């Protein structure tokens with residue numbers, strides 16, 4: 525799909541370690557990603573009558589670990605599964621849940637899964653044996669329920685609001701807000717990683733950097749007390765602010781560099797070293813170029829947006 529390998533194509537095996545689960549707020553448990561590429565932060569929200577799993581891990585074996593943990597944390601509860609977005613490490617374990625849980629997506633997530641799921645399997649299979657092993661036995665499945673804009677799940681003592689906020693990182697981005705205090709952001713927010721811009725034209729062009737910044741502003745305004753990023757450490761609202769600052773900086777710096785440079789290569793040559801030093805210590809700098817390329821290709825749509 526893309527001739528450049530996105531991050532996560534090598535290194536540690538992308539397996540979920542459920543023994544590290546921690547309770548980040550009353551009834552809200554997170555299995556941390558350990559900063560391993562292609563492992564997401566996974567949430568399990570446990571109420572008195574129901575429990576919601578947020579993201580599956582990649583492939584049926586990881587999903588099996590997650591469902592076992594959910595059963596342990598929430599015995600005899602009705603189980604639900606939703607995903608922050610369709611990307612493989614977040615949703616390509618849903619097959620393990622369809623018989624045991626109510627699976628719930630927004631319509632754009634399902635549409636995106638149908639349009640691009642197969643191509644992403646092929647893309648990820650090319651990332652080497654550790655990734656390929658986790659994709660063994662993979663089947664893509666549809667959810668039981670879809671919703672348009674927002675949905676609420678009452679877990680008994682905990683209320684969860686799902687909201688479709690894409691297109692931003694993907695078309696179907698969804699936030700999961702628990703009791704108005706804990707916010708699962710998926711890959712809209714990463715902690716200490718360069719933002720993932722899955723911009724692979726012409727195959728995948730659903731990302732919208734301008735809307736992504738606006739969405740992060742809206743999420744920041746919610747003032748959640750706990751923020752769970754897609755990847756990286758759980759934190760507070762400053763996680764959202766940092767993600768917004770970075771993407772805004774890439775936008776502004778790219779547009780600025782375009783007044784001095786014609787070609788995208790020259791713009792990349794100007795912006796990349798600055799991004800590396802300004803955000804020194806962040807992981808996965810490979811994604812800088814994808815972000816710059818997106819804003820380079822969509823600088824005019826920003827101008828149009830401003831003029832409206």
Ligand SMILES: [Zn+2]
Nearest residue numbers: 609611711720
């Ligand atoms: Zn993603």
